[in-house]
Amino acid sequence: MAEKSLVLMGCGDVGPIHEPMEAYSALARPTLATADIRFAQCERVYSELGALQVHSGGYHSRVKPHLASVFSDCKFDVLSVASNHAMDWGEDALLDSIALLQQKGIQTVGAGHNLQEARTPAIVERNGIKVAILAYCSVLNAGYEAGPKKAGVAPLRAHTYYEPIEYQAGVPPRVVTVPYAEDLAGMVEDITAAKKLANAVIVSLHWGIHFIPRMIADYQTIAAKAAFAAGADMILGHHAHLPKAIGVHSGKVCFYSLSNFMMSATAKTPEKAAEFSRTYGTKLDPDYPLQCYGWDGKRSMIAKAVITTGGVKKVSFLPALIDKQLRPEVLRNGDPRFTDAVNFMDDVSTGYGHKFTVEGDEVVVSAA
Numbered sequence: 349m350a351e352k353s354l355v356l357m358g359c360g361d362v363g364p365i366h367e368p369m370e371a372y373s374a375l376a377r378p379t380l381a382t383a384d385i386r387f388a389q390c391e392r393v394y395s396e397l398g399a400l401q402v403h404s405g406g407y408h409s410r411v412k413p414h415l416a417s418v419f420s421d422c423k424f425d426v427l428s429v430a431s432n433h434a435m436d437w438g439e440d441a442l443l444d445s446i447a448l449l450q451q452k453g454i455q456t457v458g459a460g461h462n463l464q465e466a467r468t469p470a471i472v473e474r475n476g477i478k479v480a481i482l483a484y485c486s487v488l489n490a491g492y493e494a495g496p497k498k499a500g501v502a503p504l505r506a507h508t509y510y511e512p513i514e515y516q517a518g519v520p521p522r523v524v525t526v527p528y529a530e531d532l533a534g535m536v537e538d539i540t541a542a543k544k545l546a547n548a549v550i551v552s553l554h555w556g557i558h559f560i561p562r563m564i565a566d567y568q569t570i571a572a573k574a575a576f577a578a579g580a581d582m583i584l585g586h587h588a589h590l591p592k593a594i595g596v597h598s599g600k601v602c603f604y605s606l607s608n609f610m611m612s613a614t615a616k617t618p619e620k621a622a623e624f625s626r627t628y629g630t631k632l633d634p635d636y637p638l639q640c641y642g643w644d645g646k647r648s649m650i651a652k653a654v655i656t657t658g659g660v661k662k663v664s665f666l667p668a669l670i671d672k673q674l675r676p677e678v679l680r681n682g683d684p685r686f687t688d689a690v691n692f693m694d695d696v697s698t699g700y701g702h703k704f705t706v707e708g709d710e711v712v713v714s715a716a
Contacts, residue, residue: 351656354474356550357383357666358584358651360606362427363391364418364674365411365613366638372610373421375677379650379666380422384474387481388609389554389586390419390427390456393434394448398441403489406436408614413448418610420452426470428483428552430458430501432587435492439499458483458552459494459501466494466502467534469542469549477657480546482538484531486555486567487587504531504553506567525567532571536578543579548655551580554587556605559628559642562696564592564604572602581660582653589641591649594665594693595700596715601663604700607648612638612674635672646670647692650678652710664710665693681709 357380364372373380380386392409394416400407409431419427427449434442446456455470469480484504485492494500505528510521535551542549553571557563572583576598583602585592592605615637616624625631630642639645648668653660667689668676679686690711694704705712 352475352477353654353656353661354384354477354479355382356385356387356479356653356655358550358603358606358653359386359388359609360586360648361391361589361608362388362418362610363411364610365392365408365415367415369415369418370421371673372418372675375671375675376650376668377422379678383652385426385472385479386422386424387426387428387550387552387584388419388422388424389431389552390429390449391431391433391611393437393441393445395437395441395444397444398437401436401438401489404433404436406433409433409436410441416448416452419449419454424454425472426455426457426481428458428554429456430466430483430485430552430554432485432487432489432492432554434459434485434501435489443499457481458485458554461499463494463496463498463500463502466500467538469538469545471546477655478546479548479550479655480542481550481552482535482542483552484535484554486553503528504535504555504571506565523565525565527567527571532574535571536574539575539578539580547657548581548659549579550582550584550653551575552584552586555585556588556592558588559590559624559630561590561630561642561644562592568604569595573597576600582651582663584651590644591647591693591696593697593700594702594713595697596702596713599715600660601713603651603665606651608639608641608645608670609648609676610674611641613640614638616640636674639670639674644692647689648676649689649693662712664707664712666710667693678709681706
């Protein structure tokens with residue numbers, strides 16, 4: 349008798365602001381329909397409640413509730429709401445948005461009425477197999493984290509230090525980042541507990557350094573290794589708005605950044621575009637004025653895991669490319685764009701212990 353299994357597909361950032369919503373999923377929907385569990389990162393809050401927090405700069409992060417139809421169109425089962433923008437409009441908007449998504453039959457993780465709720469996993473059962481999904485955010489403004497009696501986001505914050513690397517004045521220092529000990533301990537505790545409830549534990553991390561190609565912060569690798577040591581079976585990372593390394597640690601796969609999946613933003617003026625390029629060292633693609641996240645922001649992927657009662661048995665990714673209508677298109681083997689995507693991911697994953705093997709239209713990830 350064949351071993352029971354299920355397929356989980358994980359996507360990156362979702363939160364377009366330009367209608368019509370149903371257009372975004374037109375190309376990817378058939379692929380997502382083949383999964384038993386569909387996961388994504390929710391980038392915005394869907395509410396008309398709340399007030400803009402003065403230090404957030406997130407005027408764009410609260411959108412009309414009807415725009416949440418983009419998640420139903422894809423039939424996402426679980427969403428991480430542990431975004432750096434989750435509390436831009438205060439707790440009323442966040443909790444209203446969570447309630448809206450849950451009314452649509454979507455489980456949410458990574459934020460809630462209090463810290464306990466924010467750290468509670470979503471448990472999804474298919475084919476007699478249970479999968480636990482946890483979510484945390486590392487890029488939080490002060491006060492955005494949940495507390496024992498305070499709404500907010502499950503935190504995995506990091507300290508930043510600057511280490512001189514030269515005796516000459518003016519030489520840029522090395523930037524050292526270390527996870528908050530209490531946040532890391534909380535994540536480890538949650539994973540250990542979730543492992544007792546499910547056959548596999550998937551951890552979603554909204555983390556890292558946005559827009560800058562290739563760069564991965566120290567704390568990310570530290571946190572990834574700690575998560576795997578605690579029993580996590582796979583990490584789905586996002587926030588960077590472009591693809592970053594796929595790493596293999598102790599035989600387990602960490603997607604450091606799945607990139608954008610379905611996103612749009614207000615077009616930048618020429619002055620703002622020039623400032624963006626100076627700051628982040630990457631140009632904006634003029635063919636994508638409403639996806640102003642950097643030249644490689646149109647590159648995307650879907651993480652795929654085959655899970656059995658024994659845990660994650662196979663991890664792969666499906667290369668995707670966002671077209672000029674901002675629709676992610678899953679690429680097929682034999683298409684030159686598929687080969688380009690695999691080569692790109694192989695390059696940015698250098699040094700992270702990966703091996704890629706193309707099998708049909710997917711790229712299997714294993715240890716080097």
